[in-house]
Amino acid sequence: MCQALEELYQDGVREGREEGVAMIILNMLKSGMSVSDIKKYTGVGESMIVQVQKSMGTLIHKS
Structure with missing residues (x-):
C-alpha cells in the first residue's frame, strides 16, 4: 500500500x-524568445x- 501511495x-x-x-516555455514564447x-x-x-x-494557438482561439 505504501509503495502505491509513493508512486502516486x-x-x-x-x-x-x-x-x-x-x-515557463509559454511565457518565453509570448516574450518572443x-x-x-x-x-538552451x-x-x-x-x-x-x-x-x-x-x-498556445488553442489558448489564443479560446480567449
Whole structure:
C-alpha cells in the first residue's frame, strides 16, 4: 500500500514539474524568445516547445 501511495505522489510531482516547465516555455514564447534560446535555457527538447506552441494557438482561439 505504501509503495502505491509513493508512486502516486511521485507521479503528481512529475506532472507538476512538467506543467511548470510548460508555463515557463509559454511565457518565453509570448516574450518572443526563439526556440533555440528556449532549448538552451530550459534544457527541453524541441518537441515539447512545439507542443506548447500548439497549445498556445488553442489558448489564443479560446480567449
